[in-house]
Amino acid sequence: MLALLVFIPIAAFIAILFGAPARLTAIGAAAVNLALALYAAASWHCTSWAFSVPVLAKPALNLAFGFPDGMSVIMVLLTAIVTLAAVLSGQAPEGRDKLYFGSSLLLSGGALGAFAATDLFFFYAFHELALIPTFLMIGILGRGERRAAAWKITIYLGLGSIVLLAGLVWLANLTGTFDMGKMVAAAGGIEPAAQKGIAALLIVGFGTLVSLFPFHSWAAPAYASAPAPIAMLHAGVLKKFGLYGLLRLAIPLVPDGLQAWLNPLLILLLGNILWVGYVTVAQKRLDLLLGNSSVMHMGYIFLAIAALIAMPDNPLARSAAIVLMFAHGISIALLFGLADRIERSTGSLDLADLGGLAKATPALAFLFGIAAMASIGLPGLANFAGEVLVFLSAFKSYNGTTGLGPVQLACILSIWGVVISAVYMLRAYRNIFQGPVAGLTAGVPDIPLTDRIPAILLIVTLLAVGLYPNLLLNLLN
Secondary structure (H helix, E strand, O other): HHHHHHHHHHHHHHHHHHOOHHHHHHHHHHHHHHHHHHHHHHOOOOOHHHHEEEOOOOOOEEEEOOOOOOOHHHHHHHHHEEEHHHHHHOOOOOHHHHHHHHHHHHHEEEEEEEHHEEEHHHHHHHHHHHHHHHHHHHHHHHOOOHHHHHHHHHHHHHHHHHHHHHHHHHHHHOOOEEEEEHHHHOHHHHHHHHHHHHHHHHHHHHHHHHHOOOOOHHHHHHHHHOHHHHHHHHHHOOOOOHHHHHHHHHHHHHHHHHHHOOOHHHHHHHHHHHHHHHHHHHHOHHHHHHHHHHHHHHHHHHHHHHHHHHHOOOOOOOHHHHHHHHHHHHHHHHHHHHHHHHHHHHHEEEEEEEEOOHOOHHHHHHHHHHHHHHHHOOOOOOHHHHHHHHHHHHHOOOOOOOOOOOOHHHHHHHHHHHHHHHHHHHHHHHHHOOOOOOOOOOOOOOHHHHHHHHHHHHHHHHHHHHHHOOOHHHOOO
């Protein structure tokens, strides 16, 4: 049944290529997949979700999917929710429906395959599949300096994928298998020296895909140039692949190697939170602000991962990372979807060109306000639950007799990022929706029902997890 969930978007993509109505097919496939994902969240322990087909005898490769634990379920659920919101949002350029909706489905299928795969080869291959529509959509249907942005993301993620591939192949050679479950079982035989080398490759490889500082400069231009569904799906879903890979593979397979690189990782994640945070404050366009904001918030998830590296039996760190991955994915998708609506209504995302939009579009102002509050961690929304868990997890290894350790010091410094987030997000909201009405915002129609539906879907998700985090934590426990 899990294979069905993975291949429905890909089958719908093929159907669109052969003439099926693009928008209706995409919405139908995404709605069916969301229903399947919700059912999976309720019944993922059942053996019916496991799927395996032999592909190659030597080396043994299997097209295999499964739910090793609740983390995979949550990432599949995140993908399904954002996919439906993405295909409901945005507007395809005239004559480009096939490319617009087909690429969104192909990206979704690749992400689902990567999160559900239990074979290392297909774990990697499905992620690479999802990158193809990302490059094409930015380069062909993007805005602004789209070709430069497409080349930049191609080069950065291509090099990151090559570094990652080297680390994964090294792991496969040492463990003698591509089965990810068997790899974890055989992890004890990896020598510490090899662990350190593999850990470096995985941090750089996965880190580049996640936009870890200083391998981050591809992200903001790419998201600013990308059509709405691609920005929503890549920033909200596919970028979590690197974090998922660190939790799924790196921490159980090379824990000693990661401990050797803990202090450098803490410095890099502070670069995400503080350096990129200040860069975000300086942005004068909403799309670049949101792109840099997404990069900044990856630092908090890396902080939870660092807490888990420092204390492998930390009872909070893994859950904190996963909850914040889910929360960020939903909130950034919501922000990019609403930003697209603002641009379609006014023709601009320059903060200086906008102002007083709330007078003409109160519903849009209300929805964007909730998205902004989620991004800065307002209590009652999912991001708050994730960030609180991250900060608590960082102090789980605190020892009063020895004083503050590197993780606690990094946590204290990273709390300043909460203030930075509030500064840039509240300023953006004020410039767009408050103050005197600007020329571009006068007489703008309010957000229509068709665009409210995906926004409400994402907001309900943020509220549900924010008010009752156990919806996700129960899956992890």
